[in-house]
Amino acid sequence: MELFFNPFDNLLCILLGISFTVWFTLLLVFIIVPAIFGVSFGIRRLYMKTLLKVFEWATLRIERGAKEKNHHLYKPYSNAIIAKEPTSLEEEIKEIRRSGSNKDLDSAPEFEMSDIFYFARRGVESIMDDEVTKRFSAEELESWNLLTRSNYNFHYISLRLTVLWGLGLLIRYGFLLPLRVTLAFTGVGLLVFLTSVIGLLPNGRMKNFLSEKVHLMCYRICVRALTAIITYHDSENKPKNGGLCVANHTSPIDVIILASDGCYAMVGQIHGGLMGVIQKSMVKACPHIWFERSEVKDRHLVCKYSIKGSFEIGATVYPVAIKYDPRFGDAFWNSSKFGMVNYLLRMMSSWAIVCSVWYLPPMSREEGEDAVQFANRVKAAIARQGGLVDLLWDGGLKRAKVKDTFKEEQQKLYSKMLVGTQEDRSRS
């Protein structure tokens, strides 16, 4: 009996050993080395194209299956329920007043009881039909990405589809996830090890140079660990030394994405508002990362100083907009629902994280603008580029803040109609 098992055992060991070596070599060659040099083989883009083709097929299959079984699929774009009037707040309220007012219109318009009709109608219309909810659920169905967490409609439409989904599951959890976890550990491990080694070096140019390289390399490995496919736009506007980089913050991955393309000293705000992560790029970039990492308490102080201070000092601000493509995986982190580990696991078992980074032209505070107004201007520029949807679906605390900003806009418009004219009256 022994003789029977021994050679088999040996064979197993040898096979394991070989596959491990092969595995590691592949890892090294295709992922780690390119990460060091910042090169890319384009494997991830190829992967992305293939995935898209598969998703298309899956979606068509669902639609066909649904039609056959006479199920009803919600097709948002073809189903506008109501005709929305494209008139502005001011126009509409003026119109309401014009028809209802007994007074001569030359006299200053004031509040009318009928003003409410505009807001009421708009509100009810948004209940019947609104852009955002449409788009959100559209993403669930227009292109199904074989993740049950984003679509609940695929139940047993066809055996082939279920098999494909099962296969996808196997690939994601059996192959991609272990790969990515390995990479993540490698990346982080290397980062810690190498930065400690470099820390022993005497301060000087060499140290800074090496530390920059090490940080970049490790962040790039982390990027590959998430299979993040990032497209950088307008790199000519990339933040320069001495400037302040401000980005919209939808997920903790943002930090890794930006850091893999440039060297930043980070000042993190843990529960940020729209400003989220504020990164300061300075000449002595990297030592600051060590500083704030080892002393958590100090981070808060640096944080408070920087956020107020940096918008008041005449620094140049480089706004950056990060936008995630939801077709491949949902990068949104509902921090009240899921913990960090859970979130990372979800990220690593998605197909990929595909996002775009736009480096917007630098802005600086203008004459007569206070810090708050300037901050709002930066916010607006990022919002315009990143698209409203992403900013608003931002989770708990942040949602409240953003909602208030936009509500304020409407209040401002309306108040101008009332109060603005009151000032005129007091003058006359």
Next chain:
Amino acid sequence: MGSSSSRLDRVPGAKDLMEETGFSETNILCLYDRFEVLDREERGYLRLEDFEAIQQLAVNPIGDRIIGAFVFPGRETLDFPSFVRVLAHFRPTDTTWSRSGSQPEPANSRTRKLRFAFSLYDQDGDGKISRAELTEMLQAMLGMQVTDEQLQSIVGRAIQEADLDRDGAISFDEFKKSVEKVDIDHKMSTRFLR
């Protein structure tokens, strides 16, 4: 597409709703689809958080009051028929209905539309818009954009103009009078596409 009657079967009580509210078959189907989209957890009814998730509504200065017309203490869950009944207020007015006829007053009559608007002001439901309620409403619509004094003066003037019997509050009839020339049908109606 399959026969529309089979699709209508998906909607419980559709025929009755159509008769009661005057919505067409297509309207009911569209609204049912919409109801299902809003009902993200697929519970079969809507709750406060489903309405709060509508972004465009959240940034409406009187958004929470409008939501209060749908769900409120005493009716925390909203089923589809009730959903439709509230929305029926915003159908364009039927020119064929007359008050003297035998048919019950539909939700989209001029008076009922005004009642809806009045209820947005009259939060405690006592049939009068008090000075406090008017102040609250204006505060919602204006936010931080005006000073307290400006707010008070606007409220004062509005009450002065509308309160005809000088009881310090605006009743429904006084409200009706103050907006009698407004084209309610147009301003408190939504054009449905099919």
